[in-house]
Amino acid sequence: MGIVQRQGLRNTVISYLGLVLGFVSTTLVLPRFFAPGQLGVTTTLASVATLLAQVAAFGFASVGIRFFPYFRNRENGHHGFLPFLLGVPLLGFVAVAALFWLGKPVLLGFYEADVAALGPYYAWGIVFALFTLLYSLLDAYLKALYHTAFSSFLQDIVLRLLILGGALLFAQGLLSFHGYVLWFIGANGLLVLVLTGYLLRIGELHWRPQRAVLAVRPVRELFSVGAFTLFSSLAGSIIMYIDTLMVGSQVNLAAAGIYAIAFNISTALAIPARSLNKIAFPLLADYWKEQNLSGMADFYRRTTRLNALIGCLLALGIALNLPFIYSLMRAEYAQGTLVVLLLLGSRLFDGITGLNGLILITSPRYRFDLVFNVSLSLLIIGLNLLLIPRLGMVGAAVAAVAAQVSINLARTWFVWHSFGMQPFTWQIPLILLITTAAGVAGWLVPTLASPLLTMLLRSTVITAVYGGLALATGAAPEAGALLQKLRRR
Structure with a gap:
């Protein structure tokens, strides 16, 4: 347990530093130096690279973490597990890259208004996707080895500092925008090289393929789990990136850049829930193991109340201080004000509906989580097609709110119907009234x-x-108890 505790502590520190650095970078610094159309280019490239890499990986990053204990044997090079982990996705990447290249006229046709801006970087998108794929696979391999802190440090701290450094060089006139885009892509490639060097240093870079890798576990099982994971992770990526891609294709890259900044501002509301979910995930797994459904139901309600209490306060702080936030950027980005407000509403509802997703994914009916995620991604795409041509980037935000509210209501009902637990107590409407007053x-x-x-x-x-x-109203009983304890001291 020693290495797990050390890595967990380091990951926690790195995660919070990375969240702060990422928010400062993508929300406050980059919008000062780059025009919306320029950020639209880099955001589109990153989104495309992520989607291509996930399709090519065929879920093998998760497969590596799940099945590596069966292959673990350091003296024998883990039965050739690393070449197998990399080899199958790289073969898939060749096919995906070929299709992407052959589809260039069609895909660029969606960006008819910005072909001149995006076209020169089309081939670089393939390179970016390759770096993204390799990093995700090596990161999964290190997680399976219980070495997670270093890759988190690279991804959350080093990469963001490199991007900030490139932006400062651009602002000083030492890099052209074309040079910055190559710097942006190259920074991701540098991380792959550093991660490879780290594996070499700890003695875990086992390159030699072995036929034994095919006999440790049935190959069919590996591909079956990989396919399930592929659809789940791809649905998650579509939910995360499709808005920006569709705004860029149906409006223009400048609108995509404005939307991306508005999206980043709204992500501050998700930070407390993400932190809480990291703690909740193993606790929920223990509740299921012990079949302690009454304890889980109580935990479900308490965490929902806590998410609502923190989320409503943060939402107020962000929404009412948007003029100050946008005063730190170029004036064009303020066009995203309504988008921020809508996305804040979507994220707030996601937090208030509680841990329904985690309860479902840790339950015996975990496969239904894929159904909900695929439904959410399809609903977002459909609503975007309907609303973006009519409302522009605001239409994408309306689509996100409608889709998130619909799926969260359905998922909450499913958990209630299947397991007899729901997250709401009398404090939730009270918190909403307090939010209105404040x-x-x-x-x-x-x-x-x-x-x-x-x-x-x-x-x-x-x-x-x-x-x-x-x-005063008892909406936060934990805070009241803490205050009384401090008074007694």
Whole structure:
């Protein structure tokens, strides 16, 4: 357990530092230096590379983590597991890259208004996808070896610092935009080289293929699990990236860049829920193992209340301080204000509906999670096709809200119907009323000459009203108990 605890602690520190660095980078720094159309190019390339890499990988990253214990034998090179883990996805990548290249006229046709901006980087998208694929496979191999902290450090800290460095070089005129795009792609390639060197240093770079790898576990089983994982991960990526891609193709790359920044601003609301989910995942697995459904139901309600309590306060802080946030960027990005508000609503509802997804995926009926994710991705695509031509990037945000609310309601009902547990208590509507009161109080704060002072004053009023009402009404019993304990001390 020693290595697991050490790696877990390091990952926690790295994760939080990476979240802060990522928010500062993608939300506050890059929009100061780059025009919306330029960020639209890099965002589109990253989205395409991720989707291509996931299709080519055929779920083998997850397969590697799940089945590696059967192959583990360091003296024997783990029966040739690493060449097998890399070889199958690389064969798939050749096929995917060939189809992507042959489809160039069709795919660029979707970006008719921005072919001149995106066309020169089409081939580089294949290179980017290769780097993304190799990194994901090597990262999975290291996770299976219980070496997770170094790859997290590279992905969450080093890569973001490299991107920031490239942006500063661009701002100083030392890099052209074309040079920055190549820097952006090359930074991902550098991570693959560093990760390979790390494997060599710890003595786990076993390149020699072995026929024994085909006999340890049935190959059919590996591909079956890989196919299931492929559809699940691909659905997740579509949910994450399809909005930006469709805004770019149906409106223009500038709108895609504005939408991407609005999306990044809204992700701040998801940070507490993600942190809580990391803790909740193993706890839910234990509840299922012990068949302690009453304990799980209580945990479900308490975490839902906590997500709602934190999420509503953060949503207020972000929504009412958007003028300050956008004052730190180029003026064009403020066109995404309504998009941010809609996406905040979507993420807030996702948090309030609780842990339904994690409960489902850790349950005996885990395969239904794939049904919900595929349904969500198809619903988002369909609504985007319907709404983006009519409303532009706002249509994509409306589609995201409608799809997320619909699927979360369906998933919450499914958990209730299947396992007899639902996340809502009387405190949830109370928290929403408190949010409304604090929101009105914050909105009534006059706008001062300084956006920074306005933000500080408004945030103070929101926090005081929200926190005071939450404690006075019993909407936050854990916080009340903690306050009483501090008073006694």
